[in-house]
Amino acid sequence: MEKSNLSEAETGQQIPSPASFAHVDEKKVLRKMDVRLIPMLALLYLLSFLDRGNIGNAKIEGLQEDLNMTSDQYNWCLTVFFFTYAAFEVPSNLLLKKLRPSRWLPAIMVAWGLVMTLMGIVQNYHGLLIARIFLGLTEAGLFPGVAYYLTMWYCRHEIQLRQALFFSAASVAGAFSGLLAYAIAKMDGVGGLEGWRWIFILEGIVTVLVAVGAFFLLHDFPETADFLTEEERKFVVHRLKYQGQDRNADQVAQAEEFKWAYVWQAFQDWQIWVNIFVYWGIVCPLYGISLFLPTIIRNLGYTSSTAQLLTVPIYITAAIFAVVAAWLSDRVGKRSPFIITFLIIMVVGFTMCISTSTPGVVYAGVFIATCAIYPAFPGIIAWLSNNLAGSYKRSVGMAIQIGIGNLGGAMASNFYRQKDGPRYILGHALELGFIVLGIIAAFILVVSYSRINKSRERKLASGAMEHSPEQLSTMETPPDVRMDYRVGRGEQGVLSFEPYKSHILPLWRFRTVPIARKSSEDLWQKFIQFDEQGDFVGMDMTRKFIQMGFTRAKRYANHAGGRKYDRTSGKEIPKSGSHKGKEEKLAASAIFREVWERCKQHEGYQQKKAAFLKEQKEWRKDNAQT
Numbered sequence: 001m002e003k004s005n006l007s008e009a010e011t012g013q014q015i016p017s018p019a020s021f022a023h024v025d026e027k028k029v030l031r032k033m034d035v036r037l038i039p040m041l042a043l044l045y046l047l048s049f050l051d052r053g054n055i056g057n058a059k060i061e062g063l064q065e066d067l068n069m070t071s072d073q074y075n076w077c078l079t080v081f082f083f084t085y086a087a088f089e090v091p092s093n094l095l096l097k098k099l100r101p102s103r104w105l106p107a108i109m110v111a112w113g114l115v116m117t118l119m120g121i122v123q124n125y126h127g128l129l130i131a132r133i134f135l136g137l138t139e140a141g142l143f144p145g146v147a148y149y150l151t152m153w154y155c156r157h158e159i160q161l162r163q164a165l166f167f168s169a170a171s172v173a174g175a176f177s178g179l180l181a182y183a184i185a186k187m188d189g190v191g192g193l194e195g196w197r198w199i200f201i202l203e204g205i206v207t208v209l210v211a212v213g214a215f216f217l218l219h220d221f222p223e224t225a226d227f228l229t230e231e232e233r234k235f236v237v238h239r240l241k242y243q244g245q246d247r248n249a250d251q252v253a254q255a256e257e258f259k260w261a262y263v264w265q266a267f268q269d270w271q272i273w274v275n276i277f278v279y280w281g282i283v284c285p286l287y288g289i290s291l292f293l294p295t296i297i298r299n300l301g302y303t304s305s306t307a308q309l310l311t312v313p314i315y316i317t318a319a320i321f322a323v324v325a326a327w328l329s330d331r332v333g334k335r336s337p338f339i340i341t342f343l344i345i346m347v348v349g350f351t352m353c354i355s356t357s358t359p360g361v362v363y364a365g366v367f368i369a370t371c372a373i374y375p376a377f378p379g380i381i382a383w384l385s386n387n388l389a390g391s392y393k394r395s396v397g398m399a400i401q402i403g404i405g406n407l408g409g410a411m412a413s414n415f416y417r418q419k420d421g422p423r424y425i426l427g428h429a430l431e432l433g434f435i436v437l438g439i440i441a442a443f444i445l446v447v448s449y450s451r452i453n454k455s456r457e458r459k460l461a462s463g464a465m466e467h468s469p470e471q472l473s474t475m476e477t478p479p480d481v482r483m484d485y486r487v488g489r490g491e492q493g494v495l496s497f498e499p500y501k502s503h504i505l506p507l508w509r510f511r512t513v514p515i516a517r518k519s520s521e522d523l524w525q526k527f528i529q530f531d532e533q534g535d536f537v538g539m540d541m542t543r544k545f546i547q548m549g550f551t552r553a554k555r556y557a558n559h560a561g562g563r564k565y566d567r568t569s570g571k572e573i574p575k576s577g578s579h580k581g582k583e584e585k586l587a588a589s590a591i592f593r594e595v596w597e598r599c600k601q602h603e604g605y606q607q608k609k610a611a612f613l614k615e616q617k618e619w620r621k622d623n624a625q626t
Helices: 028-059 071-089 089-100 101-117 125-139 142-151 158-188 195-216 230-241 260-267 270-298 304-332 338-356 359-386 391-405 407-412 425-462 496-506 511-532 536-560 582-600 603-623
Strands: none
Touching: 028 071, 028 101, 028 125, 028 142, 028 158, 028 195, 028 230, 028 270, 071 089, 071 125, 071 338, 071 407, 089 101, 089 391, 101 125, 101 142, 101 195, 142 158, 142 359, 142 391, 142 407, 158 195, 158 304, 158 359, 260 270, 260 391, 270 304, 270 338, 270 359, 270 391, 270 407, 270 425, 304 359, 338 359, 338 425, 359 391, 359 407, 391 407, 407 425, 425 496, 511 536, 511 582, 511 603, 536 582, 582 603
């Protein structure tokens, strides 16, 4: 069932005040959520990353030779995974929003587990190619789905740490993959199957078994979480709807209904496309490392078994760095400084790899680069999600970022060609090129966000208001000065004009001088009434309609001076009642203008406006995009 776009004020429901949740232990609620959500999600992603990357372990155990594949054919098997993976991420995220996550995520998990198991019995290049195509299709929904799913539970300032805890499963998968492959490879010959086949079969079976458990252990959304009390569920929903708003002020919620316009707006949003270049600067090295690290290390002169084991400390260290960096990023409320710093460290690591053939130095370079890649990845996911408002637009935007961004994996699959070993200068150089591109795109985002924030502060100071409530509901960043008068951090609430419509609109008339005089006086009385109620929103909306009265009447007065003719007959058309009498319309305009000036000079209005502008300036200072 879809959530209504009407705010609580419109529906007549009482909006819970923050004081009503004062006795709820927020840290205790977060601990409950962390314990119930993060371990299961991390396990799902660990298996996902393990299943897509274990082909690198299988390769050094003889996959390529046993299937009589060339190096180019092997690279194609890596590449085609990302085509279907990218194509099905947006539809999958839309389905996740429509369906229950506790059903959708385990279902796709069963599907890719079966595909992985069947990969263990392929007999040639074409069989492996088709299996990889279907693996990409079935895995497509997990990572963007979980990344979006977490934003439905955690606030903006908490999300990167949870994204990192979830994504650290990828680095643990890298370490576990090496250990597991080392052990499973010892089964070579069991059942008449090669060791690399058992890697696919056993890991696929484990995925299916975990998926069955996930049907019962995954939770959908906070509203239905049975591990929270009724009051805690209301508290979690409330803090998500009104995150970042003034706790002592009236609060408003964001719109949640589905509209195809939100999907189209996500595709048109410039920041998503610039963000994708930063994403490529991180994901190309990520997949280059995950798919080829065992091969790179083996070609330094180590045995297959030693190469498998040498990947373990790299991934374990990277996982620790990812969690620590995410905690610091959430703590200081910044994303870009961390992302850019890690991109620069990646440049240092790959420069070490490309500059020498000494095994120790190359291993150190790969170590350094990997320890920067894994902390940067959850940061870039959190950076975009923080700046997309409206759950459907955020869902689509994150799927676009991850889907098209993961085409970088298709490119990275072809960076490390067998003929370029053991130094792989071309592969390392291409990684460096994408990292530099990511740094440039990150600086473009930082400069753009800075200019947007400064421009808004200037407009805020001048009191300019230029956005309608309909525009506000899907804006990805706080509007200049809003008719809603409240801003969430990244997710904006919208106070619709609807609650005031029945009070203001019937009073607004300007057809004749007597009507304009009565209308303007009625609106003035409504203005005073809102002042007595302390409702600045109502005061300012009333003032804006009075202003529209004198501008609209003046415009109609200008129209009244001309003549209209029928295009077919050429006869003059009598003027309609609304366009009759230029002097009368000018007089009506003057009446509205006099009342408008009275509103502007009203002492209560001036005081409330000054307090509002001060509050908004402080909010923007604290919550500028970074």
